Amino acid sequence: MHPPEIRARARRLYLCGATVAEAARAVGVSYPTVRQWCKVRPEPKQQGTESRCFRCRSDVDNPTDPAQYAYLLGLYLGDGHLVTTARVPVLRVSCADAWPGLIAACEQAMRNVLAGAVQRVRHQGCVVVQSYGKHWPCLLPQHGPGKKHERRIVLADWQRTIVERHPGDILRGLFHSDGCRFANRVVVRGKEYVYPRYMFTNESADIMASASGVSTCSASPGG
Structure with missing residues (x-):
């Protein structure tokens, strides 16, 4: 039993x-x-996900947790994939086994943004965090046929508003998916200095441009 x-x-x-x-x-x-x-x-x-989809509710204009939405958007633009050909659309984000904290953060973001049920599907070297929901396409309008780097990726006006208010969270999602942080060592006049350096790589010129713009906004005074 x-x-x-x-x-x-x-x-x-x-x-x-x-x-x-x-x-x-x-x-x-x-x-x-x-x-x-x-x-x-x-x-x-x-009850379906319609009640939790702020894009489909007339009484709600923004996500309950916009910071988590910005973070999940960053993850999706990096290593995410939204399948709309299934019986119910499914959002999948691939996370490396080496970073269990990232897996947990991705799962929690999906739950907070829309989903009630989130699955972890293990593959060699990674875990795919996935969630089924009819309203994922409403929240991630960048989905489409083919690979992300082969089509235009443009944020909707309502997404841009969220990103401008939470630039650090979308950057966190982007770096957690396609970025890295390492210690950069330089020697100046015989003295060694160590400081953190961040790098982000994505094959989509649109996503790279968006990341650059968000980074500039985040680094500006008061941002």
């Missing part, structure tokens, strides 16, 4: 948009068992 919380988690993932196979992998239970849990005597459907 499987613990009730395992069954509840599998059914919750399925009701939030995951397939039976994906729910089975997430909880480590056989496909037939999870299929029976999900298909036989299903629980009432949970």
Whole structure:
């Protein structure tokens, strides 16, 4: 017998948009068992993500946690991918195994921005943090066919407002996905100086330009 919380988690993932196979992998239970849990005597459907999508609500103009949205946007523009061809759209962000704190931060950002259920799918050398939700396309309008660096990436006016108010958070997301920090050592007149240096690389000229603009805004007086 499987613990009730395992069954509840599998059914919750399925009701939030995951397939039976994906729910089975997430909880480590056989496909037939999870299929029976999900298909036989299903629980009432949970309230959809529309109530949590600030873009679809007439009474809300901004995300509940704009800083977390800016951070998640940075992660998405780096190592994220939004699949809209599935039965329910799924947002996926690849995170290196070497940085468990990043994995946890990505998962928490997805929960705070929209999702009720977030999965971790393990691959060699990385963990894909993913969340199903019909309203992810509303919050990430940069999605589209093909690779991000092969199409135009332009922030919507409402996204630009959020980014201008939280430049540090989107930069944090960008650097967590496609950047690095290291100790730069220089010797001046025989004395060694060590200071942190940040580098960010992305194949999209639009994303690189956006990162440069946000960085300038963040470094400006009062920013």
